[in-house]
Amino acid sequence: MMNVTRNLSTHSDKQNATSIQLPLADVVRSSDPSDWRYIAEGAANLVVVHQPGLQRSHTSGDATGLECKALRLRKRAVVDDRNEHHKESQGSIAPEDPTLAEPVAMTRDADAKLKAAQNENLAFVGFQERVVAQLFKSQDVLQFTLVQLDASWLQALNSAIHSSRPGAQHTRSEIDKTCPFGFVMEDLAGGLTESGGIVEMAFEIKPKWTFLPQSIESLKPDHRDIKSKYCRTCIYRTVRATATSMEEELNPYYTSKTRFCPLMLFGSSDLKTVRNSVGRLYCEWISAATPDSLVQPTSSDDPRPSQLHNNFRVFRNGLVVKPGEIQLEENTLDLLATGIHQSTGLKRLDELQRRLDPIDLDGIAGLLASEPHGADLDRPIELTEFEALLPLITSQTSATEYNASFEKLTTRQKAVLYMVSMTLKDCSVFIRIVKTLEQGGQEEELSSSPPAQPSRKVEIKMIDLDLKPLSRLKKYVTRDAEVLSHFKQLLQSTACPIPCVELPQP
Numbered sequence: 001m002m003n004v005t006r007n008l009s010t011h012s013d014k015q016n017a018t019s020i021q022l023p024l025a026d027v028v029r030s031s032d033p034s035d036w037r038y039i040a041e042g043a044a045n046l047v048v049v050h051q052p053g054l055q056r057s058h059t060s061g062d063a064t065g066l067e068c069k070a071l072r073l074r075k076r077a078v079v080d081d082r083n084e085h086h087k088e089s090q091g092s093i094a095p096e097d098p099t100l101a102e103p104v105a106m107t108r109d110a111d112a113k114l115k116a117a118q119n120e121n122l123a124f125v126g127f128q129e130r131v132v133a134q135l136f137k138s139q140d141v142l143q144f145t146l147v148q149l150d151a152s153w154l155q156a157l158n159s160a161i162h163s164s165r166p167g168a169q170h171t172r173s174e175i176d177k178t179c180p181f182g183f184v185m186e187d188l189a190g191g192l193t194e195s196g197g198i199v200e201m202a203f204e205i206k207p208k209w210t211f212l213p214q215s216i217e218s219l220k221p222d223h224r225d226i227k228s229k230y231c232r233t234c235i236y237r238t239v240r241a242t243a244t245s246m247e248e249e250l251n252p253y254y255t256s257k258t259r260f261c262p263l264m265l266f267g268s269s270d271l272k273t274v275r276n277s278v279g280r281l282y283c284e285w286i287s288a289a290t291p292d293s294l295v296q297p298t299s300s301d302d303p304r305p306s307q308l309h310n311n312f313r314v315f316r317n318g319l320v321v322k323p324g325e326i327q328l329e330e331n332t333l334d335l336l337a338t339g340i341h342q343s344t345g346l347k348r349l350d351e352l353q354r355r356l357d358p359i360d361l362d363g364i365a366g367l368l369a370s371e372p373h374g375a376d377l378d379r380p381i382e383l384t385e386f387e388a389l390l391p392l393i394t395s396q397t398s399a400t401e402y403n404a405s406f407e408k409l410t411t412r413q414k415a416v417l418y419m420v421s422m423t424l425k426d427c428s429v430f431i432r433i434v435k436t437l438e439q440g441g442q443e444e445e446l447s448s449s450p451p452a453q454p455s456r457k458v459e460i461k462m463i464d465l466d467l468k469p470l471s472r473l474k475k476y477v478t479r480d481a482e483v484l485s486h487f488k489q490l491l492q493s494t495a496c497p498i499p500c501v502e503l504p505q506p
Contacts, residue, residue: 024184025147027065033157036071038164039189040313040320042464046175047072048161049187049318068194070187072144073154074117076176117179121146123383127467131386131420134394135352140345142430142463144185151177188430188461189315197434200456201328202315203336204463205281205429208233210267210350212501214399218363223484227360229499230487233262239486250490255497257504260284260311264503265340266350272506275337282333285312288323332433339431339458349424349462355393356421358406364418365477367411374411377470381416389413393420415473422468422476432459 036048050066125146132141158175186194189202209232213219219227226235238254253259264277314321314328340346368375392405406414435454491497 024065024145025149028071028147028182028184029150029153031066033153033160036157036160037318038161039070039187039318041075041165041169041173044075044466045072046075048157049190051318066184068187068190068192070185070190072183072185073157074176074179074181075173076178078172078174113178114180117181120179121181123380124466126383127386128465130383131390132465134390136345136348136462140343140348140460140462141465142185142188142461144183147182147184149180149182151180154180187318188432188463190318193432193434193459197436197457198454199318200433200435201332202433203431204313204315205265205431206311207266207346207349207427207429208262208311208425209353210262211354212263213360213362214354214357215359215363218359218366220362220365222488223362226484226488226491227362229501231261231263231500234259234500235487236483238490239483242486242490250494250497252494255491255494255499257498258283259503261500261503263500266346270505271337271341274341275334276506278333278337278340281312282328285314285323286327335433335456335458336431339433339460342458343460345460345462346429349427349429352393353421353424355402356417356424358403359414361418361476361480364415364473365480367414368474368477371411375415375470375473376412377415377473379470381419381467381470385413385416386420389417393417415470419468419470419473423465426464426468427462428464430461430463433457434459 031050032052035050035052037051039047039049041047047070049070128141128144154175154177158177189199191199193199212229212231213227216224216228234254238250241251241254258280260277260280260283262277264273265281268274268277314326316326368377389409392402392409395402395405397405406417409417434457436457
C-alpha cells in the first residue's frame with residue numbers, strides 16, 4: 001500500500017515553525033471502521049481501539065500496523081441537520097444568483113471549520129512537543145501521532161460504535177465529522193503492550209489538586225480558614241454532590257475520617273498513607289454497586305449520587321469494568337500503591353502543580369481585579385509565551401527564589417502559568433499492571449530448568465494534557481467563589497467535620 005505523507009502547517013506568523021507529518025493517516029483510513037471498538041469518552045473526546053476480529057488475542061499479530069493502537073477523536077453535540085444548516089446559512093452574503101447561496105455558504109463554512117480544526121490540533125501538538133516535552137520525561141507521558149481522516153470514514157465509524165456507547169452519550173453527542181483529525185496512540189487499556197507484555201489490569205485516576213494553598217496571604221480573608229484546612233477536591237466533591245441531590249445538608253461522608261482525599265494519594269511521601277488512600281478510593285468505587293454505611297448509599301430508596309466522581313476507573317481486557325463485576329485482590333492494591341509511591345513522573349507532577357500555582361486562584365483573582373485588562377484573557381496563549389516561561393519553570397531554584405522571580409512576572413504571565421497548572425490538575429493518570437516473562441539466553445532455553453514465571457510490574461503514564469484556554473479563567477474565579485460560599489454553609493450543618501489536614505494517618 002502506498003504511504004502518502006501529508007504535511008500540515010499553521011498559518012500563524014508566531015507559530016509558523018510547527019509542522020506535523022501524518023504517516024499513519026492512510027493506514028487508519030484504509031482500515032475497516034467495524035474493526036475499531038469503543039472504549040470510553042469524556043466531555044470533549046472519544047476513544048476507540050483497533051481490534052480486528054471478534055476477540056482480542058494476546059498472541060496473534062495485527063498485519064495492519066495498528067496493533068496496540070487507539071484513536072482519540074473530537075466529539076460534537078448532536079443537532080438537527082436542518083436547524084444546523086439553517087444556522088450556518090445565517091449571516092452569509094447572498095450572491096446575485098440565489099440558487100448559489102446555500103452551496104457557497106456551506107463551502108465557505110466547511111473551509112472555515114476545517115481550517116479552525118487544523119489550527120486547533122496544531123496548537124495542541126505544539127503545546128505537547130514544545131512545552132509538555134520539556135516538563136516531563138517521554139516515558140511518563142502518552143505519545144501520539146496526528147492523522148487527518150475523511151468525513152465519510154468518520155461517519156462509518158460513528159455508525160459502527162453507536163450501539164456500544166452509553167445511551168445518554170450517543171443521543172447527545174457524536175464524532176465530529178467537521179474536525180477530520182485524530183490522534184493515534186498506544187492502547188493503554190489493551191491486552192498487549194508495545195513491548196510485548198500482557199496488560200493484566202489498568203486503572204485511570206484523576207490526580208486533581210495534590211496540595212493545599214502555599215501562600216495564606218494570597219487567599220481572600222473569608223477563604224483562608226477553609227482553604228488552609230480542606231483540599232480543593234474535597235470541597236468541590238461535597239458541593240457537587242449536594243447540588244446534584246438537591247439537598248441542603250452535608251453528607252457526613254465528605255468530612256468523615258474514612259473519605260478519600262487526593263492529598264493522601266499523590267501528595268504524600270509515605271507508602272502506608274498512599275496504600276490507605278488507594279484502599280479508600282477502591283471502597284468508593286465498590287460502593288457504587290454495594291452500598292456501605294461509611295459511604296453514601298446508592299439504593300433506589302436513597303437516590304443521592306455515589307462517590308465515584310469520575311476519580312477511578314478500572315479496565316480489564318481493554319474494557320471498562322463496572323463496580324461489582326470484579327473484586328480486586330489485596331496484592332493488586334498493594335502493587336498499585338507501590339507503583340504510585342515510586343513513580344518519578346507523579347512526583348514531578350506534584351512538584352509542577354505547586355510551582356505553577358504559588359498564589360492560588362484567589363491570588364490570580366486579586367490581580368485580575370486590580371488590573372482588569374492586564375491579562376488580556378480573550379487573546380489565546382501563544383507558544384512563544386510558554387517557551388519564554390520555561391526557564392523559570394524548569395529552573396533548579398529554591399521555593400523562595402522561585403517566588404521572588406514569580407512576583408516580577410506580568411499579570412498575563414502569571415495567568416498563563418495558572419492555566420498550565422490547571423492542565424496538570426485536570427489530566428488523568430493511567431496505571432497498568434503488566435505481566436512480563438524474563439527472557440533468558442539460548443542455553444537457558446535448552447536447559448531442563450523450569451520455565452520462567454511471569455513477573456508483574458507497574459507502568460504509569462499521564463494522559464489528557466490538553467491546555468486549558470485562558471478565556472476560562474474568569475469562569476474559574478466566579479465558580480470558585482460560589483463553591484467556597486456553599487461549602488462554608490454546608491460545614492455549619494455537620495457536627496464534627498474533619499479537615500483534610502487532620503485525617504488520620506495509618
